[in-house]
Amino acid sequence: MTTRHDKKQSSEKYPKRLFAILLFLGILLVILFVGEYVLNPAKTAQEQSETSQVKSKSGTKQSEKSKESMQIQKATIMASGDMLYHDIVYGSAFDGEKYDFSNDYEQITSLISSADLALGDFEGTINPDYELAGYPIFNAPESVITSIKNAGYDALDLAHNHILDTGLSGLKYTANAFQKAGLDTFGVNVPDDKILVKNVNGIKIAILGFSYGFNGIEASISQEDYDKYLNDLNTAKVEKKIKAAKEMADLVVVMPQSGVEYSLEATPEQETTYRQMVDFGADIIFGGHPHVAEPTEIIEKDGEKKFIIYSMGNLLSNQRFETLENYWTERGVIIEVQVAKKAGKTSLTAIKAHPTWVSREPINRTFLEYPAYDYQVYLAEDYIKGGKYFNQVSEDKQQRIETAYHEMMALLNIKF
Secondary structure (H helix, E strand, C coil): CCCHHHHHHHHHHHHHHHHHHHHHHHHHHHHHHHHHHHHCHHHHHHHHHHHHHHHHHHHHHHHHHHHHHHCEEEEEEEEEEEECCCHHHHHHCECCCCECCCCCCCCCHHHHHHCCEEEEEECCECCCCCCCECCCCCECCCCHHHHHHHCCCCEEECCCCCCCCCHHHHHHHHHHHHHHCCCEEECECCCCCCCEEEEECCEEEEEEEEECCCCCHHHHCCHHHHHHHECECCHHHHHHHHHHHHHHCCEEEEEEECCCCCCCCCCHHHHHHHHHHHHHCCCEEECECCCCEEEEEEEEECCEEEEEEEEEEEEECCCCHHHHCCHHHHEEEEEEEEEEEECCEEEEEEEEEEEEEEEEEEEEEEECCEEEEEEEEEEHHHCCCCCCCCCCCCHHHHHHHHHHHHHHHHHHCCCC
């Protein structure tokens, strides 16, 4: 017979036995682990090393991704006004054997070449099947391309009212001639309607050009060719192209040709159209056509600043006070825009204006019995106080350049 006291003693024995078993198993595991380490220490060290390497690699990948997201890509974009080769401009460059345009842009080459992307506006055509001509039909010698390229330009806008001056063949030849020389073109669809996108320091920049019209010469070509080769300012077409460019690039630059010639103010139509371009997705608008400069505007969109200059004026031409009694036609501006891309977002970070002025000095030869001249584009900042050419020209010329600089800066009124 088992008593209550016996049951109590029996139940007390079970926990003690269980504890003893667990203690024995624990000691056995310790002995096995220590034995493995003593007998094969290299294997254990290798396992530890491999574990450490896995952690290290994982950390490196995370670090690299973090660095990539923090990296900043930067680019400088520059653009300038009309390159307008009047007959006296190209005629003066003919020395009896060849056309020499080598010093036209000599004084702005350092600046233009410093840009990561330099955009020019070539207003006219190049067509060897037609006679050379200036206003109202512009057809320049093909050798102008060398001087433009040597100045540091990367791409040329061909969307302007003179692109059909020598017919559709002139449009095609002009675009192909620049491209053959290694310069991109935009604004006309040669060889196709593909949007020009430049990868500049890791930033994809799409570049578009549009013109208000083509001097009525478009009536001489078919509607099919018009739609195939030309880009006008039809709102629906502009919207479609800008939105397509926005999908392809980090930044969209547009160079439209519109406005009233010789007006220092943008028209209401210009303002509406260019602001619409910003709404469609344009980030920078470099306007042209009036042959004089027009003001700038900063627009805030989606928390970012967008830039418009309504006209950059002339870069090179024979339009000046002596020919038109207008000082503004001999002035232009090179606009410099700094952009930066960080964590997939591209922004405008700085904007600077570089006013230009066209020098025209008589040389010892004639063109069509008229005096010939040496044309050079001056960087006006080099001729104001503190500039490297300050007081190195005649007093009259010095004053003319200084006035051009200060009046241009006041007109542009850049507030970034």
